[in-house]
Amino acid sequence: MPNLFNTVWDRHTVGTLASGQTQLFIGLHLIHEVTSPQAFEMLRARDLEVMYPQRTFATVDHIIPTDNQARPFADGLAEQMMSAIEKNCDEFGITLFGLDDERQGIVHTVGPEQGLTQPGLTVACGDSHTSTHGAFGAIAFGIGTSQVAHVLATQTLAMNKPQVRRVEVNGDLAAGVFAKDVILYIIRQLGVKGGIGFAYEFAGEVFDRMSMEERMTVCNMSIEGGARCGYVNPDETTIEYLRGRPFVPPGDDFETAAAGWRSLASGPDATYDDEVCFLAGAIEPTVTWGINPAQSVGISEPIPPVSEFPAEEQTGVQEALEYMSLEAGKRIWGQKIDVAFIGSCTNGRISDLREAAKIAEGNHVASGVKAIVVPGSQQILRQAESEGLHEVFQAAGFEWRAAGCSMCLAMNPDKLQGREVCASSSNRNFKGRQGSPTGRTLLMSPAMVAAAAIAGAVTDVREMLSPVSV
């Protein structure tokens, strides 16, 4: 029996190309200011139009300053990119959620928020974290700029069909263990290239119980495990999240659509190319110690000795430890931090801010630590402010910023300096990722980042949770 991936793929297949690749129709195309300007130039060079402008939506996120947003931006290059997307969307008839639009935010936050991301769609965007949208039971993947031009001009892509691996996690997550810890654990187990050639179907009790925001965190980081695409089957959680959002079908049509969405889910007889299974009870709050997202440990564990890694990885592990100035055999617990960053397409949603605020409330950021909170979208910013979360953060010494990608990738003024160590709720701990060529990133859940900000060092958030009365 087909799984969801195969069903959606077949439904969007236009035909087979001479190369043997599938010509795949893209139901929803999202663009942003960084990877689209050259694509529009490619269209102009060939005198092409956008074939389905109503299927492409644009937002601005990567280069947006999160403090002073006055135009023109202080960074002339950023201003040039901003002007380019405004001009391109205007000229080609594409809806743009610009800075002055209350729907603006990180591309992978606003698609779901607006109800654009729906089960059974194919979704493409010139950004590897497009896998986020798979949380809705969509087939969503990142593409390069030439492919952005392909989608603009033809609404299709030339694709090789991946295999499908079911990744099951069963059992109960302990208090203080979040979706971020689950995906970091999976990547640690399967490796950063374990998913190459696969789409991941995340299934089992843990994902069944997760909210849509938690599922988005998991699917977001599929690509960090090498899988271009990751998804969760649509269920009542998915449908209730979408109900009433601006771009879903109105009225009774929504129920019709919802029935269709339910029918897409992989059934009990669905077959897979591979299946793996993990136990939730094995997952602790997890922190990366290295320079790729698989190099992580549970907070109570020591960094494993180099000799415990496969021979082929040992050089890389040694390089990572040297870059990070960390020692094998020691715990990451207690590692001093300079910066704390809460935000990004991985963990910049309202539930992330609520969890972080619970830790921040009544505490204060440690002396010498710079801590910033960056909502994923203007809508999340307004929601957080209506709940008073910004006041909780500010009282605790966190800076409260405007929506954008911020310090996840440092294409904007938010950057690490020198050898700073950053506790970060983002998705990549690559060398130089956060803007300083020698900067050091420790990936963890937003609650763990808040805890580290307050302690001034990596700590175990479970020790800061309010005791639950029984």
Add this chain to the structure above:
Amino acid sequence: MTQITQITGTGIPLLLDDIDTDRIIPARYLRCVSFDGIGEHAFRDDREQHEAHPFDHPQHQEASILVVGRNFGCGSSREHAPQSLLRWGVRAIVGESFAEIFFGNCTAIGLPCVTAERSALDALANMIAADPPLEINVDLQADEVRYADTVVPVEMAASARDALVSGQWDFLSQLLDNADAIHETAARLPNLSSTV
């Protein structure tokens, strides 16, 4: 488009694993609206931190065949990464394995990525280091990399190889050819329509 069957040139060894696209082109050099001039920023931060970086080695400045390790090009989907390598002068990449989006981006711009056994890559990298002017031939039709009297069997996804060898790597033209089938597919799928 040009048929890409054989690439002949000197090599540049960078036999490291899990090189992500942030390393290939740091994000601050993505602040641009054209790919022009992006070649000079290839491996910019790594080069500034390592004086002996291969991309700065005087004897590799004319090199066109890059030799890499495992999972090359992982991370961000930025096409700026292969574009910067292409503009620097790289015309083919030989590695143990490639990240998927990077591989697709390379194919779309006519930059072949072929895979070989690690032991063969070690030997090739050592040969290049010992003899930088060594001529290397990447033969996509024969699935071989040849240098001196050595023949290394290589692999490449058939769809990508066929596209490059036949000159059909301009996927945009092929996709456009099927406009009728595209419209038929669109017609049977739901629209995206706002209720507001």
